[in-house]
Amino acid sequence: MNSRISPQISIPLGELTLRLSSTPRGARLARRLTVQQLDAWGHPHDTEVSENAQHVVAELAANAVTHGRVQGRDFGLRLLLLPEGVLRVEVSDERADRGLRIVPGSEEAEGGRGLVLVAVLARTWGVTERETGKTVWAELPLS
Ligand SMILES: Nc1ncnc2c1ncn2[C@@H]1O[C@H](COP(=O)(O)OP(=O)(O)OP(=O)(O)O)[C@@H](O)[C@H]1O
Numbered sequence: 814m815n816s817r818i819s820p821q822i823s824i825p826l827g828e829l830t831l832r833l834s835s836t837p838r839g840a841r842l843a844r845r846l847t848v849q850q851l852d853a854w855g856h857p858h859d860t861e862v863s864e865n866a867q868h869v870v871a872e873l874a875a876n877a878v879t880h881g882r883v884q885g886r887d888f889g890l891r892l893l894l895l896p897e898g899v900l901r902v903e904v905s906d907e908r909a910d911r912g913l914r915i916v917p918g919s920e921e922a923e924g925g926r927g928l929v930l931v932a933v934l935a936r937t938w939g940v941t942e943r944e945t946g947k948t949v950w951a952e953l954p955l956s
């Protein structure tokens with residue numbers, strides 16, 4: 814029997830999980846609800862932590878409702894307050910692009926800035942494939 818506890822598993826101090834409509838309105842709501850939740854966790858709307866989280870959520874939600882949208886399906890937002898002083902943001906969509914490569918700055922001049930911003934603001938970020946669709950996640954330092 815393996816009784817080792819993985820050091821990678823940390824139990825969140827707080828969690829918000831939502832499903833929102835895959836529309837511009839849903840994306841705006843994701844940002845607004847993030848502000849409220851961070852305020853409740855002690856990071857008011859005008860703090861650097863809240864502003865960074867707002868930018869990250871706004872970009873990931875915008876991507877979910879444009880590039881990741883599947884007709885009639887919601888997207889998911891999850892915020893996790895981790896004990897090591899990290900806010901983890903997860904945005905899930907239903908589009909299961911086979912072999913998808915999400916690369917910051919990969920688009921022509923008009924686009925491709927959203928994930929560059931995410932990469933600058935987040936300590937780490939990445940994409941996890943799910944059974945249907947994927948989760949784009951980012952981890953932000955809380956200090
Ligand atoms: N959720 C997603 N599903 C599918 N493809 C995605 C997703 N998020 C990003 N991508 C791909 O990665 C590219 C880069 O994303 P990024 O947000 O940086 O730029 P953009 O959305 O094209 O433009 P901008 O964010 O500057 O308006 C996108 O153009 C798209 O091809």
Ligand SMILES: [Mg+2]
Pocket residue numbers: 872875876925926927928
């Ligand atoms: Mg984008």
